[in-house]
Amino acid sequence: MTQDELWDRETADSYDTPGIGAFSPEVLEPTVDWLVELSGGGKVLEFAVGTGRVAVPLTQRGVDVVGVEMSAAMIDQLRTKVDDAALPVVVGDMATVRVPGAGAFQLVYLVYNTISNLLTQAEQVACFRNAARHLAPGGCFVVELWVPELRKLPPGQRAMVWEVQAGYVGLDTYDVLRQQVVSHHFRFGEGSREARLFRSPHRYIWPAELDLMAQLAGFELESRHADWDKSEFTAESRSHVSVYRLPAGLRQ
Missing domain, CATH: 2.20.25 (N-terminal domain of TfIIb)
Structure with missing residues (x-):
């Protein structure tokens, strides 16, 4: 099954669960708070924006967000919440797509294990390099991912x-x-x-492997926490939020 077939109309129509699960305030509010902080008032790019679970509340907080999404059905569902003027979306693969304004974003982020939808190591490395390509010097790439159990x-x-x-x-x-x-x-x-x-x-990724992918793209690990509440990451953590930053003098 291809990613296009996976994220079809039926999936998009049932994806949102307002108020519960990943859409619950206790999950969503700390996610948005931290991303607003990391954006520093600059432009933000979400890879695999989906139906806008995170991007829409970010725009409501005054953040300038652009999305990347390959599923037309997910974009259609997003458009029931916000128009293209408020949240532009570029159709394409997060590992290869080039977004207008590349090199000027302060933050690129990938949430909810989405990098694992890329099914080869080469594609995942390309995703890191694509994030670096879109960031301004000193910008950061945030990845939320589960730890293989x-x-x-x-x-x-x-x-x-x-x-x-x-x-x-x-x-x-x-x-x-x-x-x-x-x-x-x-x-x-x-x-x-x-x-x-x-x-x-999915292709699962160990945290150490993820860090090596980041190094190949020119990033440095700035922080790693177990969740969006910034809990300590330990050997027992089931997930992590990792913040990678480009050195201020690095140009892609």
Whole structure:
């Protein structure tokens, strides 16, 4: 399944969950607060802007945001919230697309594990280089990503349940040789046969590997926290928010 097929009309129409999950105030407000701080009043670029979960509230805070998105269906859903004048979107792949004003952005960011949608190491490295290409000297690239939980995967077992809630089960299947994972999201209705499955392929990245990708693109790691509340990142953290900065004198 290609990314175009994955992020189709059905997915876009059901993607937003106002007030809960990733759209809950306790998740969204610290995310926006930190990104506003990092923007420093300058121009901001979001790779894989989707339906605008983060970009729309940023624009409401007065931040000048441009988005990159390859899914026409996700852009259509975004346009139900904000027009092109308030939030321009360039259609393209975040690893290769060139946005007008490249070299003048103060902040580029990628949230909600989206860099793992690029399924090869080469594409992920290209994404870092593309972020650097769009940043002004001294600008920063922010990546939110989960930490692979292979310690929980018994030898010889390829699948792991990572979340169970009322009406929902999240399960990952791993190919540790190719560093690939497919996330399976099962949602259940009231009836015994009412169930929906959404699957998404990813290439998982260790934090140390992510740091090397950043170095190849000219970045330096400025900070790493476990979440948007800036909790300490530890060996037990399941995710991280990493801030990479270009040296002030570096020009791409």
